[in-house]
Amino acid sequence: MKIITGNDLKSGAVTWWDGKGWSLSVNDAVEVADDAAAIIAGEEATRRVNGAYIIDAEKTDAGIRPAHIKERIRALGPTVRLDLSLDPSATPDRVL
Amino acid sequence: MYSYDHYDQAMVDARVAEFRDQTRRRIEGTLSEEKFRPLRLQNGLYLQLHAYMLRVAVPYGTLSSAQMKVLGDIADKYDRGYGHFTTRQNIQYNWIKLEDTPDILADLAKVEMHAIQTSGNCIRNISSDQYAGATPDEIIDPRPYAELLRQWSSFHPEFLALPRKFKICVIASDTDRAAMKLHDIGIQMVKNDAGEVGCAFYVGGGMGRTPFIAPQIKAFVPLDQLITYAEACLRVYNRYGRRDNKYKARIKILVHELGLDEYSRQVEEEFAHLLNQDIEPPLAELERIKAHFADPAFEQGLSDDLDLSNPKFARWVKANTAPHKVPGYTIATISLKPVGGIPGDASADQIRLMADLAKDYSFDELRVTHAQNIVLPHVKKADLFVLWEKLVAADLATANLNAITDIIACPGLDYCSLANARSIPVAQKISQRFTDNGKEETLGELKLKISGCINACGHHHAGHIGILGVDRKGTENYQLLLGGSEGADTSLGQITGPGFNEDGIVDAIDKVTDFYLAERQEGERFLDTYRRLGMAPFKEVIYG
Numbered sequence: 260m261k262i263i264t265g266n267d268l269k270s271g272a273v274t275w276w277d278g279k280g281w282s283l284s285v286n287d288a289v290e291v292a293d294d295a296a297a298i299i300a301g302e303e304a305t306r307r308v309n310g311a312y313i314i315d316a317e318k319t320d321a322g323i324r325p326a327h328i329k330e331r332i333r334a335l336g337p338t339v340r341l342d343l344s345l346d347p348s349a350t351p352d353r354v355l
Numbered sequence: 356m357y358s359y360d361h362y363d364q365a366m367v368d369a370r371v372a373e374f375r376d377q378t379r380r381r382i383e384g385t386l387s388e389e390k391f392r393p394l395r396l397q398n399g400l401y402l403q404l405h406a407y408m409l410r411v412a413v414p415y416g417t418l419s420s421a422q423m424k425v426l427g428d429i430a431d432k433y434d435r436g437y438g439h440f441t442t443r444q445n446i447q448y449n450w451i452k453l454e455d456t457p458d459i460l461a462d463l464a465k466v467e468m469h470a471i472q473t474s475g476n477c478i479r480n481i482s483s484d485q486y487a488g489a490t491p492d493e494i495i496d497p498r499p500y501a502e503l504l505r506q507w508s509s510f511h512p513e514f515l516a517l518p519r520k521f522k523i524c525v526i527a528s529d530t531d532r533a534a535m536k537l538h539d540i541g542i543q544m545v546k547n548d549a550g551e552v553g554c555a556f557y558v559g560g561g562m563g564r565t566p567f568i569a570p571q572i573k574a575f576v577p578l579d580q581l582i583t584y585a586e587a588c589l590r591v592y593n594r595y596g597r598r599d600n601k602y603k604a605r606i607k608i609l610v611h612e613l614g615l616d617e618y619s620r621q622v623e624e625e626f627a628h629l630l631n632q633d634i635e636p637p638l639a640e641l642e643r644i645k646a647h648f649a650d651p652a653f654e655q656g657l658s659d660d661l662d663l664s665n666p667k668f669a670r671w672v673k674a675n676t677a678p679h680k681v682p683g684y685t686i687a688t689i690s691l692k693p694v695g696g697i698p699g700d701a702s703a704d705q706i707r708l709m710a711d712l713a714k715d716y717s718f719d720e721l722r723v724t725h726a727q728n729i730v731l732p733h734v735k736k737a738d739l740f741v742l743w744e745k746l747v748a749a750d751l752a753t754a755n756l757n758a759i760t761d762i763i764a765c766p767g768l769d770y771c772s773l774a775n776a777r778s779i780p781v782a783q784k785i786s787q788r789f790t791d792n793g794k795e796e797t798l799g800e801l802k803l804k805i806s807g808c809i810n811a812c813g814h815h816h817a818g819h820i821g822i823l824g825v826d827r828k829g830t831e832n833y834q835l836l837l838g839g840s841e842g843a844d845t846s847l848g849q850i851t852g853p854g855f856n857e858d859g860i861v862d863a864i865d866k867v868t869d870f871y872l873a874e875r876q877e878g879e880r881f882l883d884t885y886r887r888l889g890m891a892p893f894k895e896v897i898y899g
Contacts, residue, residue, distance in 0.1 A: 269382060269454045271406035306384050310402065327829060329768060333404050337769035339697055339779045343435055343450075 260318065262288040263295055264330065265302075265311030272345075273333045274308060281308055283345050285334035286322040321353060328355065356417050356720060357502050357647045359467045366510065367464045370471060374398050375457035382454065397477075399470025400456055403772050407451040410473040411463060415483035415501040415525070416444030416723040420714040422466045423721055427706030433459050438706060440691060440699045442763060442814055443522070444482050444723040445473060449770050471509065476517045478508035478589075482524045484532050485722040488648060489732040491680040495544050495552055497527035499645045500581065503636065504542075506644075507582050514589055518596035519604035521589070522561070533725060534841035536560045536569045537817060539606045540588055545575065553577050558588055558618070559610030562811035566847050567607040572619045580626075583635045587626035591618065650681075651718035651733060657683020661736050668743050670796075671754040676739070685736050687717075689729040689746060690753040690761060695787040697779050698764040699727030708749050716742050725814075726763055726802075728756070759794070759801040759868070760786040763814050767807030767824060768831070774807035776824025776831035777857075781805055784861045789868075798868055801881045802840070817841035819882040820867070821848040822860060833860040837867065837893055838885050851894055863897050870896040 263276035264285075274281035275288040276298060282288070291298060291313065299311040315326035325331050331354045336344030338354050359367070377394050380386040386394075395401075399410040411426070418426075426446055430438045433455045434448040441447055451459070463469055472479055481501045488496040504523060508514065514521070524535045527544035535541035541557035554576045560569025576584045592606045595613070610618045659682055663669035677686040689709060692698050701709070709729055713721045716738045717731035724730055734742060746752035755761045762785060765771065767778030782805055789795045804818030808825075815821035821836035832854040839848030855863055868881070870893060875884045885893065 266402060266406070270452045271402060271450075273405055303388070306382070309388055328831065329404070329772075329774075332768060336405065337779075338777060339769050339783065 260290045260316050260323075261292075261295065261313050262316050262323065262325075263291055263298060263311055263313055264288070264333065265299075265308035268306050268309045271309075275334075276302075276311075285316075285325065285346075288316065288323050321348070324353075331355075356419060356498075357414070357644065364464075364467070367467070367469045367471070370398070370469065371457060371460045371464050374460060378453060378457050393475065395453075395456075396474040397471065398456070398460065399473035400451070400453070401474060403449065403770055404768075405770065406449065407453055407456070408770070409448045409451045409456065409459060409470055410441070411446050411448075411468060411470050412473050412480045413445050413468075413723050414505050415481050415487070415498055416485055416725075417487075417498065418721045418723065419466075420710045420719045420721070422468055423710035423713065424707050425462060425466045425468070427703045427710065429459055429462060430703035430706060432462075437700055437702045439697075439766065440701065440723050440727050440729070442725050442727060442765070442812060443473075443480055444485075444725055445480055446723070447766075449766070474520075475515075476519050476521075477515050478511065478517075478521045478523060481505050481508070482522070482533055482538070482725060484526045484528060485724040485730045486532060486677060486686055486732065487527070487722075488650070489679055489684075489686050490528060491678055492530050493527040493544075494546055495527050496648055497525045497544050498648050499641065500542070500544065500554070500578075501525040502644050502647075503582065503641055504585065507585070507636070514593065517589075517593055518598045519601065519606075521592075521606065523585075529843055531841070531843045531845070534814065534817060534845070536845040537562055537566075537814075537841060538569065540585065541569050542581075542585075547575050551577070554581050554584070556584060556588065558622075559607040559615075561605055561607045562814060562816045563605065564602060564809040564811075565605075565608065566811070566816040567611060568845050568847065569607075570610070570615050572615065572622065578641070579635060579638055580630070581635075583629050584622075584626055586634060587622045587629055590625050590629075591621045595621075651720075653681045653684060653733070654735070657681075657735065657737070659683060659736060661739065665740070667747075667754075668740060671743055671752055672739065674754040674758065675756045676734075679733065681733075683736055685734050685739060687731045687734045687739065687742065688724070688756050689731065689751050690755055691728050691751075692755055692761050692786065693750055693753050694760065694790045695783050698762050698782050701729075705749055705751060708745070709751070712742060712745060726761065728761070755795065757800045757802060758796070759789050759798050759803050759820075761802070762786060763802075763804040763818070765806050765813035767805075767813075771807060773810060774824070775809075775826035776807050776833065778805045778807040778813055778822075778824060781822060781824070781833060781857055781860060784857065785864060788861055788865065792865075794868060794872075797872065799880060801868070803864075804839075814841065815839070816847045817845070818848060819880070819885070820864060823850075825854065827854070831857065833857065835860060835863055835867075835897070837890065838882065840882055849890055851890065852898055866896050867893050
């Protein structure tokens with residue numbers, strides 16, 4: 260699946276497009292189809308997100324798993340400080 | 356240490372006000388990200404994996420207690436309770452909010468600090484020897500010259516849009532503790548045959564994807580021509596450095612492609628021209644700066660005796676202290692590399708404690724080292740045991756300076772948007788392995804450095820053992836390098852062969868260090884044995 264991620268303009272927090280707005284949880288991310296570019300342009304114009312882009316991901320039993328390790332680290336937090344993760348279920352196994 | 360005059364303070368305060376307005380306009384929408392990005396970068400604000408990251412300048416690594424305390428307070432008030440000391444002798448915060456940044460910069464300005472020129476294609480923070488002004492092996496304190504260069508390079512209108520970033524280092528000792536020859540310009544304070552102090556210039560060093568050791572281009576520049584000569588070096592680079600390809604834009608590529616002779620010829624031509632332009636600051640200004648770096652009020656006639664009956668204290672003294680120029684004093688390094696910890700990280704409480712210890716035991720002064728540790732430069736030996744006990748209580752007394760567990764590691768893929776692989780977990784595994792197997796102390800000096808990408812912020816080229824993380828088809832892979840050094844005997848490490856996964860790289864280091872222990876001759880460090888034997892037997896041990 261294709262999903263959109265970016266960073267919140269004011270806080271810099273990693274955010275995920277949930278179909279209506281931006282969520283801090285990757286599990287709220289929704290599949291985007293051909294309208295991804297329009298969503299990104301519109302959301303950046305209203306300054307609800309900064310530097311948005313499309314990534315590959317897959318749905319798993321544990322939730323939505325970005326394809327690349329960099330995006331999984333963005334989703335769950337630094338593997339060396341998972342105590343700082345926004346997701347209480349974050350474990351090194353889920354990141355890796 | 357240097358204290359701002361009203362010009363310095365006015366410049367920094369004006370910059371805070373300017374950035375506050377720019378941030379407001381960005382949040383309100385009258386500034387696009389495209390226009391705002393270079394403005395925030397000029398104030399040290401990056402957007403990294405998890406949040407904004409703020410890099411705060413620590414000029415030549417020198418801090419007062421009051422400044423260090425504010426760094427701890429910022430970690431608590433605006434970040435998540437910790438900071439990360441960097442290989443540029445700076446500090447970074449990983450969880451900064453854009454909307455808080457003007458307030459952070461205002462807090463910094465109150466203690467004469469800022470984040471200006473910690474990013475962008477300009478002259479970055481000047482680095483220096485962390486033992487400056489304390490060590491007996493320097494010919495002069497290099498910090499006044501580093502400060503003069505800081506003032507010259509701050510907001511220099513000609514050098515704010517260079518082809519690429521530019522790093523300068525100043526040292527005054529043959530024992531290079533600052534990786535001087537791996538800078539764009541390395542300056543070593545020297546004495547000529549007449550006993551006069553001047554500067555030897557090395558130009559075109561650097562790490563990154565194309566590492567070079569800076570060659571010497573001028574053996575002696577008189578002190579009253581220091582800025583003029585530096586300006587000539589920069590002018591030639593600014594004129595001919597490549598702007599079409601960021602990977603070939605550093606001065607090391609220009610010096611390499613032009614050739615040292617031609618680059619030097621052009622610098623000399625420019626230098627001769629500039630000598631007639633009267634751009635050198637008056638020596639009175641240098642004297643004004645020097646007065647800020649006068650020795651503190653050392654007590655005289657103190658004993659060098661130390662009670663080393665506590666074995667743990669004795670080990671820390673042996674590993675983490677260095678000779679001081681004044682009898683009865685020592686230079687103490689606080690390791691930010693606890694066993695299995697994150698290299699360079701310190702909690703807000705630890706940062707504030709180090710500030711207090713500097714106030715009580717080191718004439719109010721601290722230094723950040725490029726190896727991501729903290730130095731208390733002037734500790735009375737009579738106070739050393741009490742100091743150590745306080746460090747022990749705060750988990751800051753790891754006795755491992757320059758040991759295999761004193762690892763330099765960049766933030767890597769855990770934090771950095773440029774990284775290809777994680778650095779910190781590898782450092783943690785090596786630290787734990789070599790502590791558990793007891794080899795750390797046996798190995799002696801062994802500098803291990805890890806970078807999570809080819810940009811080499813973790814100085815992997817200069818490690819006796821270096822590790823470079825790469826992305827191999829979406830999987831982290833680690834290349835092993837041997838034989839690098841950042842000291843007076845600067846050399847670049849060579850890749851051993853195919854890379855490893857995270858566990859494999861730790862096993863490979865175990866093998867090469869076992870081989871070293873079996874082969875070393877009396878007094879040889881790992882690096883010495885490697886240089887004597889060459890790569891081949893080490894490769895054989897690793898790959899069979």
